[in-house]
Amino acid sequence: MGNYKLTLSYDGSRYAGWQRQGNTGSTIQRKVEETLSRVLDEAVQVSGCGRTDAGVHARMQVCSFYSSALSSPEKTLTLLRRYLPEDIAAVRLEAAPPRFHARLSCREKTYRYRVWRSDCPNVFERKYLYSFPEPLSLPAMREAASELTGTHDFAAFSSGRTNKSTVRTVREIVLTENGPELTMSFTGDGFLYHMVRIMAGTLLEAGQGKRTAEDVRLALQKKDRSLAGFTAPAQGLTLWDIQY
């Protein structure tokens, strides 16, 4: 029984997210498991590093799985590339140490939220951008971002309830402009459900002057979702990088 690490990238537009939901719904995990099981002629279950929402993309996603049928990662990779749909790419497949787990072994993840600020639509990258042609103050956004950076209880920046810890560390938030595109890059040890999209929405509202850095501090303190910004749409979000 070997343990394997599979690196993927995908266009999440037509999927109900990463995570398998029973036997229904078109999810990326399900499609990958079905393809691996077919190629290896053995039931395979994979664990993904990031549970991307419906419509969220991944430049880099990693999953791990055990298999007793896999003998040549190279051959299996070739077959995966043959049978996976054109919006899911198998980038790399390699043997992993027995205790390697795609999510639990992950040290840090980076998500990028891409905003298109021009009135003139970007037809070629439209599926990976959130169109938001409003005036934005980058300094105000950076100030709000600095409040989010660090170790905090991010309960206000997540959807749904959980009994688990909502403390996370956001090591870095980087805002870069490239022509009409604004990219917000979030790096941290882990992110709660909808956390990146709520941080992105909050920073956009800070850029519009609808919220201040002080509001962000208060939202964190009071753990009150209603004090944070809107949940920015899924399509602008991409799981960008994973560090082990």
Add this chain to the structure above:
Amino acid sequence: MGNYKLTLSYDGSRYAGWQRQGNTGSTIQRKVEETLSRVLDEAVQVSGCGRTDAGVHARMQVCSFYSSALSSPEKTLTLLRRYLPEDIAAVRLEAAPPRFHARLSCREKTYRYRVWRSDCPNVFERKYLYSFPEPLSLPAMREAASELTGTHDFAAFSSGRTNKSTVRTVREIVLTENGPELTMSFTGDGFLYHMVRIMAGTLLEAGQGKRTAEDVRLALQKKDRSLAGFTAPAQGLTLWDIQY
């Protein structure tokens, strides 16, 4: 009656090309005419600069049209952006001199053919790339390209027959590599039906060693389509730039 110049960009994936074909088929020209006619409440016919094939994209396409109902290009542009589908973008709309014609006034056009050479699929730009993971000799391709450059009778590099002149000037062919992507950029005064795609296919075959620069010279000389290469698929082709 004013004359207008409309600059567009589009993802051609789901269209039967630029040119209207009677009242059937989903073409970009038809969609633009319908939207302009609706917005201006007046029947509008447009002339496009490049007649892109089914599945071919345009980073820049220009069309011209006459209108007596258009008073504010700015307002019309805003309405166009509201009603055009998300894969067609109205980039600019401006008044043009009375004798301006998008195709006849055009001095030079540039088409780019994008080739993806890696075994690992590019999921995000897959609709704009032709996947061709074969070993290629760039020097051999450049040698063949230099035979195509200049003023020639390109009859061998076109599909279908015509009684019109098949002489064209290709001013420049530039091949650039960027990681696994190879871009072939063709600039000239005009291109025959399928001409860019046949030139792209011929250069790829030259890169594989299946054809030589000498073969290209012979094809031009004999005006024999069977001596040129295959017609590279539409999806890798983009009308990139237009000079007036």
